[in-house]
Amino acid sequence: MKLEELPTLDDIDVSNKKVLLRVDFNSPVKDEELLDDSRIRAHVPTIKELLEKGAAVVVISHQGRPGEDDFITLEPHAKKLSEVLGQTINFVDDVMGPEARRRIKELKPGEVLLLDNVRFLAEENINAPPEVQAKTYLVRRLAKLFDVYVNDAFATAHRSQPSVVGFPLVLPSAMGRVMEKEVKALSKVFNPQVSPKIFVLGGGKVPDTIVIIENLVKNKVADRILTTGLVAEVFLVAKGVDLGEKNMEVLEKKGLLGLIPKAKKLLLAGAPIETPLDFKTVDEEGNVRVEPAFSVTGLIRDVGPATVKTYGELMKDARVIVMRGPAGVMEDPRFREGTRELVRLALESGAFTIFGGGHLTAVIKELGMEDKVGHISTGGGALLSFLAGKELPALKALEMSKERFWSK
Known part of the structure; x- marks a missing residue:
C-alpha cells in the first residue's frame, strides 16, 4: 500500500x-x-x-x-x-x-x-x-x-x-x-517522479546516518548527498585525507573509526557523496581559523565558507532537499554560521525542504524563514527509520x- x-x-x-x-x-x-x-x-x-x-x-x-x-x-x-x-x-x-x-x-x-x-x-x-x-x-x-x-x-x-x-x-x-502531514511530506523522498533530490546530512548520530546513506544509495533515491559534521569526517578519512591527530582522536573516542570501511565501500561503489572543501577549526590557544580539508591542523568545529558556497550551488537545482543534523558545534556561537547558511540556502533554493532535528528548527526560527519551509519533521527516531528504509x-x-x- x-x-x-x-x-x-x-x-x-x-x-x-x-x-x-x-x-x-x-x-x-x-x-x-x-x-x-x-x-x-x-x-x-x-x-x-x-x-x-x-x-x-x-x-x-x-x-x-x-x-x-x-x-x-x-x-x-x-x-x-x-x-x-x-x-x-x-x-x-x-x-x-x-x-x-x-x-x-x-x-x-x-x-x-x-x-x-x-x-x-x-x-x-x-x-x-x-x-x-x-x-x-x-x-x-x-x-x-x-x-x-x-x-x-x-x-x-x-x-x-x-x-x-x-x-x-x-x-x-x-x-x-x-501524521498525515508527515506521511505526505516524506512520500516525496521516495517518489521517483520528483527529482533531483539532495540530502544534507550531519549531526552526531553517525552510525544511523551511514545506514541512511546506504539505503539511499541502494534504492538510488539521492542525486547528491552533502555531508557535514562528524559524518563528513568519516568519509574524508575513508578518502585517505589526513585530518590530523586531534580529529582522529575524537573519531576514535566516539567509536566511529569502525565505520570507515563502510564509508570506503560506498565511495568505491560510486555513491554521489560530497565532502567539505574546508573547515572552521580552533587551536589549543582558542584561535579560530578556516583551513582546507586536506591540510587541517586544528580541531574541526564547523564547515568553512568554500564548502557552504559549493553546497549552495549544488542545492540550487534541487526539487527536494532533506536536511538532518547541524554542520558544526552549534552550541558555540563561533561555529553556528555553517549550519545557518546551509539552512538559508536550502530555503532560498525553491525546493521542497524537509528538516529533521531540533537544532535545525531553532535555526529556521532565528532566520525568520518559517514561511519558506516545506516540512519540519516531528519524529526523530521515526524519521531516521523512514530514511533508513525501515x-x-x-x-x-x-x-x-x-x-x-x-x-x-
Missing part, C-alpha cells in the same frame, strides 16, 4: 462517536514542569477537527521513560492543552483502571479526556508485533469503549507498542493531521486496519 492511501480524518465519520486519539505530548521537562509546549500545540488542529465533527475525544500519550527525570504524570500537559485549545480538558490519573473506564463511558460529544502517561503501564514499554499487542490488557480493556482509533503520533511510528499498533487491529483507524510499525498497523475494516 502506498503511504498516501492510508485512511485520514477525511475517510471516517466520527459524529457522536468516541474516538481514541494517540498523540505525542512527550516534552522537555525540568522539575516536573514543561519547558516547551510545541508538541502539544501541534496536535490541536486534529483535536479541534474531531470536536467540530461531533466526536467525544479521549487522548492517550506517553511522557519520558521509566527511571528518567522526565517520566512524569500528564497532568501538566492537561493544563497546557486546556490553555492552547481554549476549553477545559478533563484529566484522569489512570489509564485503563475502573476510574478511567468510567470517565470514558461518561464522556459526551464535544468533550476531551486526557488519560495519564501510558508508559506507566509495563505493557507499553514492550515492543511486539501488532497481532500480539492487540491482545494486551490495555487494548482489550479500552478498545470496546471506542468506535474509532486515530493515530497522530508520527514521532512514535517506529515503535511497535500497544497504544501504537494494537488498537488498529481491533478498531477502524486513521491518521490524524500531524518499515514503520504504526503505518503498517494502519494499513492492516484498512484491510480489516475499510475494505468491508
Whole structure:
C-alpha cells in the first residue's frame, strides 16, 4: 500500500462517536514542569477537527521513560492543552483502571479526556508485533469503549507498542493531521517522479546516518548527498585525507573509526557523496581559523565558507532537499554560521525542504524563514527509520486496519 492511501480524518465519520486519539505530548521537562509546549500545540488542529465533527475525544500519550527525570504524570500537559485549545480538558490519573473506564463511558460529544502517561503501564514499554499487542490488557480493556482509533503520533511510528499498533487491529483507524502531514511530506523522498533530490546530512548520530546513506544509495533515491559534521569526517578519512591527530582522536573516542570501511565501500561503489572543501577549526590557544580539508591542523568545529558556497550551488537545482543534523558545534556561537547558511540556502533554493532535528528548527526560527519551509519533521527516531528504509510499525498497523475494516 502506498503511504498516501492510508485512511485520514477525511475517510471516517466520527459524529457522536468516541474516538481514541494517540498523540505525542512527550516534552522537555525540568522539575516536573514543561519547558516547551510545541508538541502539544501541534496536535490541536486534529483535536479541534474531531470536536467540530461531533466526536467525544479521549487522548492517550506517553511522557519520558521509566527511571528518567522526565517520566512524569500528564497532568501538566492537561493544563497546557486546556490553555492552547481554549476549553477545559478533563484529566484522569489512570489509564485503563475502573476510574478511567468510567470517565470514558461518561464522556459526551464535544468533550476531551486526557488519560495519564501510558508508559506507566509495563505493557507499553514492550515492543511486539501488532497481532500480539492487540491482545494486551490495555487494548482489550479500552478498545470496546471506542468506535474509532486515530493515530497522530508520527514521532512514535517506529515503535511497535500497544497504544501504537494494537488498537488498529481491533478498531477502524486513521491518521490524524500531524501524521498525515508527515506521511505526505516524506512520500516525496521516495517518489521517483520528483527529482533531483539532495540530502544534507550531519549531526552526531553517525552510525544511523551511514545506514541512511546506504539505503539511499541502494534504492538510488539521492542525486547528491552533502555531508557535514562528524559524518563528513568519516568519509574524508575513508578518502585517505589526513585530518590530523586531534580529529582522529575524537573519531576514535566516539567509536566511529569502525565505520570507515563502510564509508570506503560506498565511495568505491560510486555513491554521489560530497565532502567539505574546508573547515572552521580552533587551536589549543582558542584561535579560530578556516583551513582546507586536506591540510587541517586544528580541531574541526564547523564547515568553512568554500564548502557552504559549493553546497549552495549544488542545492540550487534541487526539487527536494532533506536536511538532518547541524554542520558544526552549534552550541558555540563561533561555529553556528555553517549550519545557518546551509539552512538559508536550502530555503532560498525553491525546493521542497524537509528538516529533521531540533537544532535545525531553532535555526529556521532565528532566520525568520518559517514561511519558506516545506516540512519540519516531528519524529526523530521515526524519521531516521523512514530514511533508513525501515518499515514503520504504526503505518503498517494502519494499513492492516484498512484491510480489516475499510475494505468491508
